[in-house]
Amino acid sequence: MRTTRTAQATVMALAAVALGACGSTQHASASHTHETASVAYAGSLEYLNEHVIGPDFARATGDVYEGRGGGSFGLAHDIIAGEISPNVFESIGGAPIAELEPRFTRWYVTVASSPIVLAYNPHTSFAPRLAAIAAGRAPFTELFSLLRTPGFLLGRTNPATDPQGQAFYEMVELATVRYHLPASTTSAVLGSLENPSQVYSETSLEARLESGQLDAASAFRSQAIQLHLPYIALPAAIDFGDPADAATYATASLTLPDGSVVHGHALTLAVTTLGRHDQGAAMAFVDYVIDGAGREALAAGGYTLLRPTVTGTGVPHVVRTAVARADG
Amino acid sequence: MSFAPLSRAPTAREPLRIAQSALAVAGGLVAWVVLLGPLLTLLWHLGPHALVVALSAPDALGPAGTSLLASAVALVIVVAVGTPVALVIAERGGAVARILEASLLVVLLMPPLVIGLLLVFMVGPLTPIGGLLARVGLDATNTFTALVIAEVYEAAPYFVLAAAAAFAAADHDVVVQARLLGDSPWRAFWRAMVPEVAGELATALSIAWARAIGAFGAVIIVAYHPYGLPMQIWTTLNETGLPTALPYAVVLLVVALPFPLLAYARGRHARR
Numbered sequence: 079m080r081t082t083r084t085a086q087a088t089v090m091a092l093a094a095v096a097l098g099a100c101g102s103t104q105h106a107s108a109s110h111t112h113e114t115a116s117v118a119y120a121g122s123l124e125y126l127n128e129h130v131i132g133p134d135f136a137r138a139t140g141d142v143y144e145g146r147g148g149g150s151f152g153l154a155h156d157i158i159a160g161e162i163s164p165n166v167f168e169s170i171g172g173a174p175i176a177e178l179e180p181r182f183t184r185w186y187v188t189v190a191s192s193p194i195v196l197a198y199n200p201h202t203s204f205a206p207r208l209a210a211i212a213a214g215r216a217p218f219t220e221l222f223s224l225l226r227t228p229g230f231l232l233g234r235t236n237p238a239t240d241p242q243g244q245a246f247y248e249m250v251e252l253a254t255v256r257y258h259l260p261a262s263t264t265s266a267v268l269g270s271l272e273n274p275s276q277v278y279s280e281t282s283l284e285a286r287l288e289s290g291q292l293d294a295a296s297a298f299r300s301q302a303i304q305l306h307l308p309y310i311a312l313p314a315a316i317d318f319g320d321p322a323d324a325a326t327y328a329t330a331s332l333t334l335p336d337g338s339v340v341h342g343h344a345l346t347l348a349v350t351t352l353g354r355h356d357q358g359a360a361m362a363f364v365d366y367v368i369d370g371a372g373r374e375a376l377a378a379g380g381y382t383l384l385r386p387t388v389t390g391t392g393v394p395h396v397v398r399t400a401v402a403r404a405d406g
Numbered sequence: 407m408s409f410a411p412l413s414r415a416p417t418a419r420e421p422l423r424i425a426q427s428a429l430a431v432a433g434g435l436v437a438w439v440v441l442l443g444p445l446l447t448l449l450w451h452l453g454p455h456a457l458v459v460a461l462s463a464p465d466a467l468g469p470a471g472t473s474l475l476a477s478a479v480a481l482v483i484v485v486a487v488g489t490p491v492a493l494v495i496a497e498r499g500g501a502v503a504r505i506l507e508a509s510l511l512v513v514l515l516m517p518p519l520v521i522g523l524l525l526v527f528m529v530g531p532l533t534p535i536g537g538l539l540a541r542v543g544l545d546a547t548n549t550f551t552a553l554v555i556a557e558v559y560e561a562a563p564y565f566v567l568a569a570a571a572a573f574a575a576a577d578h579d580v581v582v583q584a585r586l587l588g589d590s591p592w593r594a595f596w597r598a599m600v601p602e603v604a605g606e607l608a609t610a611l612s613i614a615w616a617r618a619i620g621a622f623g624a625v626i627i628v629a630y631h632p633y634g635l636p637m638q639i640w641t642t643l644n645e646t647g648l649p650t651a652l653p654y655a656v657v658l659l660v661v662a663l664p665f666p667l668l669a670y671a672r673g674r675h676a677r678r
Contacts, residue, residue: 155647291530
């Protein structure tokens with residue numbers, strides 16, 4: 079008897095929730111056609127998109143927001159294979175979007191950049207020295223001798239699949255040249271490209287750093303801010319966050335396991351629309367990120383805002399207008 | 407609902423029965439095709455050419471070897487640790503058995519990803535257990551050991567619960583008789599109980615094997631390296647896309663299938 083009553087209560091509660099959900103959807107879309115901005119985005123945007131930009135966008139426009147995070151190149155490959163069919167793609171760098179051209183899009187807008195930092199756990203034995211470097215109480219170059227200390231647990235992502243993993247590797251190369259560090263620094267700090275004692279999946283990396291199973295790890299500044307982890311900011315010339323330093327970044331390079339050579343480039347946040355369905359919502363979302371509250375949310379979340387720049391052809395009118403507005 | 411005279415009943419019902427059983431068979435076949443849908447899609451999308459290309463790539467077979475070896479070690483551990491637990495659950499009954507069973511169900515309910523994250527807290531390099539393991543040369547982070555540990559956690563509950571069900575359903579008189587005839591408990595278990603439940607144990611082993619070799623959620627967290635087949639599929643998907651990743655799924659099937667088939671055949675044989 080009690081079971082039945084509990085079951086009834088559960089069903090009624092579920093029904094109430096469902097009704098509530100329907101109600102709010104109807105309310106939100108009352109003044110608008112209901113379209114869905116289906117956004118595939120670089121994994122580092124997960125928190126901002128799901129908890130700030132997405133919900134705010136839905137409230138502001140009445141459109142539905144639906145997001146999916148992942149590695150930028152992985153997402154591009156999923157789109158090409160027809161595994162997913164988003165109508166907005168936010169990628170780290172333009173290269174993953176370029177892979178979709180000309181079939182899915184022929185343009186993208188660069189809106190911000192995502193500098194890399196070294197995030198650290200505040201409770202491990204190396205934390206005081208890392209904190210001293212972060213605060214400028216110890217010289218920045220001391221970081222690299224600290225990183226090569228035996229027993230220092232450093233984590234990073236896979237350069238073969240992740241732009242941040244590539245940038246972090248190249249950052250050490252750039253620092254070695256810039257600060258006249260010993261030539262062995264890159265190999266001593268990082269080991270091989272896919273060094274098994276340093277390379278983790280992104281999820282694992284965050285979990286290990288937060289649980290104190292790593293002393294420090296590569297991160298985007300936005301991630302360190304979201305996770306409330308202290309971090310060492312890197313000089314612009316080696317943090318891959320300033321397009322003005324593109325020529326410097328390009329001097330670093332690495333050879334991927336498949337034999338291809340990649341050169342360093344600024345880690346910019348590029349956005350475009352894809353496909354033909356729900357283009358209104360897709361355009362509205364891009365507009366929101368280029369010149370709406372989405373732009374402010376990116377800045378607050380740790381991204382460096384850039385003057386929006388268009389690359390490619392056939393840019394929709396709405397996007398052109400938004401770029402011009404943001405510019406003016 | 408037929409009201410036909412009794413004498414005509416068999417001829418009137420015969421077509422109905424045939425139709426019913428044909429319908430049942432057709433329904434079963436449809437369900438079978440639906441269940442095998444992903445597998446059929448995989449084979450449909452892959453020509454033999456794609457498979458040959460994938461298999462002839464350098465390092466193509468490394469992950470298959472890693473997967474086979476890690477899963478074999480994991481299965482040995484699962485059986486060694488899981489069998490006593492299964493026996494206790496099956497034979498003790500009462501509160502202890504129920505608690506053991508329920509707690510294993512809880513582990514089973516946890517998404518493998520969560521198990522992986524919790525394993526970081528449990529056996530990470532700076533934890534007491536992680537420190538102990540490192541001292542005996544078994545680092546549990548991104549190593550073969552880590553891969554085995556992740557697989558054990560993903561597979562063990564399946565084996566224990568299936569084996570416990572098998573032991574509970576077995577005819578215990580056989581074991582009792584063996585004991586009366588002077589067999590030691592171990593010998594009685596091995597000679598009387600195991601043949602009695604061989605078929606069900608083979609199924610339990612096959613399920614555990616499949617869970618171990620296909621383990622991914624916990625593996626991607628604790629053992630990003632060395633690549634077994636599931637991680638190989640994942641990184642290849644991210645590196646170069648679906649067409650190059652999918653053939654590894656076939657490799658996984660090819661290397662993973664013989665064991666459960668053998669176990670199944672042996673189980674059937676032993677039961678006779």
